[in-house]
Amino acid sequence: MLYSLFAIVILISVYTARHYAFTLNRLFGFQRHPYIDIDVADWPAVTILVAAHNEERVITNILEALMNVNYPQDKMLVVPIDDRSTDRTGAIIDRFCEEHPGRIRPFHRTGGKGGKAAALKDAMELVETEVVLVFDADYIPPCGLIKQLVAPFFDPEVGGLMGRVVPLNVGTNLLTRLLDFERSGGYQVDQQARMNLGLVPQHGGTVAGVRLSALRGIGGWNENSLSEDTDLTYRLLLAGWKTVYQNRSECYEEVPETWEVRIKQLMRWAKGHNQALAAYGLKLLFGYHRATLRERLDGFLLLGVYVMAPVTLIGWLLALALFYEGVAPLHGVIALLAITAYGATGNFAAFFEIAAANRLDYTRQRICLLPFLVLGFGVSIFSVSQACLSQLLAPITRSQFHWDKTERFRPVQ
């Protein structure tokens, strides 16, 4: 039991070191934004897929925004995917199509497998361009975003691209403010540090792009994946393509406003991520492919982030059990020092990362909210652990995954 606990502490320490490395890189390292200066070019034709399942609250905003971007109109086609919607989503899309002839080609999906990956896969029949961008329906792209997102594809090594997600409904309640923290840390620090260090920036499935030839080369969207973005990241990596991150390509999104919606979202992400870990983890680490050593290691650690929640829980339980068992470590003083050091700096790593992200964003006041992150952390660790456990037991319980679409909170337009 003691050695298991030590193993867990070592594992957690690896992730802690990773947090610190990323944060220090963002604060003091060389920052890579190689494609952001491309403002003039022979812009390629692009298809923009907008995944929409019962999105009547938000679909108008994104279609309006896309009709106002500064990308050459004759080179941009918007394909809203009305994915088996039972509300007015389809009608709204059709109205936009009539108002903007030739610029929108709707894809009404009335049947088939549920989930975003399946919808994207079916919609690919309308895609003829080499560059494909993907948005969720709650996003509001600014005027210059499409050019920024297309620019990295001038690099023949780039197969996937991710922009920065910025919550719009930040001030609604404590949850939205905590999610704003999470996004800041995740994008402003984590993703950009991975970009800087030549590691594995993650495709997020929205405010994102993919090269059609690369996508076809890896077999298209994986409709069996619960998180098609993670799945895509790793299949591209294994096939020798890079996914790049552009921190300055920012786009507003709507974050969940209730804990129930948030927990469902988190559990879906955890299951999808773990699915990718099972499918690609060992292959990434030991397989014969073109990923570099640092990509292999970072990619594997990235795949393991959701597994760390139950691992940490187990660590707590083990520590508690050992305490009541009266077990003393062989080298008590060293163990005590190690645990104290971890308690002083290790647990603080994620907080440090988020505080640094807020500093980089010049949002100083909101750092005051950092102590509440304990609450978000607690909810996450139990939700993700529950998701991992149910996933582990699924073959026994024979439970089927039910796709929960993230609920929207904007007033109906």
Place this chain on the structure above:
Amino acid sequence: MNTSLATVLIVLLAGLFLTLPFLPALIELLLKRDGQPLNVIQKHEGEIRYFSQGFRAYVAPLLESLRECVAQGASATGTMPDGLEYHLLGRTDDTLLRSDEGKEATCRSVEITGTDVILPDGVTFPNEIYAAGEFIGGGKNIYRSLFGEKNVQLGQASTVIRWAHAVGALRAEPDCDLYGRISSDREIQLQSGCAFQRLNAPRIALGRTDGEETDIAPEIVPTSRTVARGLFDGDLDIKSGEIVSSNIVTRGKLHIGAGARVLGSVKAHEHLTLGAGVTVDGSLISASTMRIGPDCQISGPIIAEHEMSIEKGTRCGSARTPTTVSAPTIQVAEGVVVYGTLWARNEGQVVRQG
């Protein structure tokens, strides 16, 4: 002190330390002093002319008065709504821009000239200039910002601190320091020794070029075309005169020999060199440094993540398909022409030939 009291005290103390950080957190949660989303400007296009267009709109209400000044050959002064003083110049006379002693002067007002203007040497303009006519600046002048409705010529060793825009051509004599955004709707010409950061014009000529060259760019290949990709883990050397009909990605160094042609795009993780007369139909990307030899032709964007040097006679983009050349540090030899944007995040320099 008995044990019970000590326990209670320690619990209270621990509770206090635990709840203390939540006090500012609660205040922020309730007051929402910083509860707005990050400012993602929905209309942001990254347009180089953003400030110059804004300034043009700023002075627009004064143009009627300026026309009157021109008609009367007079000048006038006044105050803008934001409190800045302005100076309307309705005649071609630089005496108003000189100090009483006729020595180097500082013009502290926003200068708005209605006719062609030739400025004396050594004048500092800490505020913007609007020129309705031709603008010829003296040597060693310092401009904060400058807008010219016609051609703009900056005298030798002049400095632009924030931006300059010419509706006509913008020409900078040798050794100018051009910080910030420099743009023209027609053409920019920078002589040798000029330093720059961000330039944009349909045609940017660096140093002495061979006049209006014909558009000899290769056949335009649509960048959305699917081209096969050659992926190399080590260094790669493409032989002189070779024609490569795919995209090339190399994780090491890449050298493309003289006269070779790549029908796709090129990416190197390490140093990338192009020999003389190389043609690349797509983009040219280096995650490190890049040296482009003389008389090359690159159609797509050219990006180096560290340093870039471009030798004489090279053409980047074409009049029909302008492009972007970008690196933190760029050295461009005289005789290079860029169609579109030339952007050195840290510093660009036009290097003297020979």
